[in-house]
Amino acid sequence: MANSRTRIGIMGGTFNPIHHGHLVTAEEARIQFALDRVVFMPTGNPPHKQIGGEVAAEHRYVMTVLATAANPFFEVSRLEIERSDLSYTVDTLRAMKESYPDQTEFYFITGADAILEILEWKDPKGLSSLCKFIAATRPGYSTMKLERSLALLREAEEAGYPDVELMHIPALAISSTDLRLRVREGWSTRYLVPETVAGYIRKEGFYRDPD
Numbered sequence: 001m002a003n004s005r006t007r008i009g010i011m012g013g014t015f016n017p018i019h020h021g022h023l024v025t026a027e028e029a030r031i032q033f034a035l036d037r038v039v040f041m042p043t044g045n046p047p048h049k050q051i052g053g054e055v056a057a058e059h060r061y062v063m064t065v066l067a068t069a070a071n072p073f074f075e076v077s078r079l080e081i082e083r084s085d086l087s088y089t090v091d092t093l094r095a096m097k098e099s100y101p102d103q104t105e106f107y108f109i110t111g112a113d114a115i116l117e118i119l120e121w122k123d124p125k126g127l128s129s130l131c132k133f134i135a136a137t138r139p140g141y142s143t144m145k146l147e148r149s150l151a152l153l154r155e156a157e158e159a160g161y162p163d164v165e166l167m168h169i170p171a172l173a174i175s176s177t178d179l180r181l182r183v184r185e186g187w188s189t190r191y192l193v194p195e196t197v198a199g200y201i202r203k204e205g206f207y208r209d210p211d
C-alpha cells in the first residue's frame, strides 16, 4: 500500500539574509525526500549566537516571505519569531507536531555545520524522536567531521541518535556572511539573492556596518 503520510520539511535558519543557496536547498530537499511542502522557520532568538548586522526577526521574516512567495510548495512560519524566549528547535518541533495530524513525518533541514553541534542543543534525544535531519553541505565541505560524530552518536545507544541525511548543494557556495560583507563593501549581490530581497536590504539599509 502506498505511504500516504504527509511529509513536512522544516527549513530552519537565521536567514540573515536568505539567499539562492537556501532556496535551492529547500527545493532539492523537497524533491529528493518527496516532501509535501517546506515550511521556512526563521530563527527568533537563537540560543547560540548574536544576529550579525542586528537585523530584527521581523525583517528576516519579511525577506524570507519575499524570497519564497512564488513557490507554491513553500511557506514561512512566524512560530519562532513570535516567541520571546530562546528558539530551541525541540520546542519548535513539539509545537509543529501539535498542529499536524499524528502520522505526519517531519524533516528538519539546515546547514551541516549547525547539525554538527546537535548534541549541544536542548534535549537532542527528544528532538531525534520528533524528526529526521537533512544536513546541507557547501562545495569543499569535508564530511569527515560530521560522519565521525554521527558514528559516535550511533555507538552511544542511550543517547538516542539523530537520523541525519547529507545533501550536497553546489549553490551553497553562496553564504549569508559573505552577502553581508558584500553589502558593506558595496559589491554586487545580483544573482545571489532574489531581487526582491536585494531591494528590501537597500530600502532598509541593512548590513552597512560591520557585524
Ligand code: NAP
Pocket: 011, 012, 013, 014, 015, 016, 021, 022, 025, 041, 043, 046, 047, 048, 049, 087, 088, 089, 090, 109, 110, 111, 112, 113, 114, 120, 121, 122, 136, 172, 174, 175, 176, 177
Ligand atoms: P548557523 O550556525 O548560522 O549556520 C551554520 C551553517 O549552516 C552556515 O554555513 C549557514 O549558512 C548554514 N545554514 C544555516 N541554515 C541553513 C539552511 N536552512 N539551509 C542551508 N544552510 C544553512 O545556523 P543557524 O542559522 O544559527 O541555525 C540553523 C538552525 O539550527 C536554526 O533553525 C536554529 O534554530 C537551529 N539551532 C537550534 C539550536 C537549539 O535548539 N539549541 C542550536 C543551534 C541551532 P548561511 O549563513 O549562509 O545560512
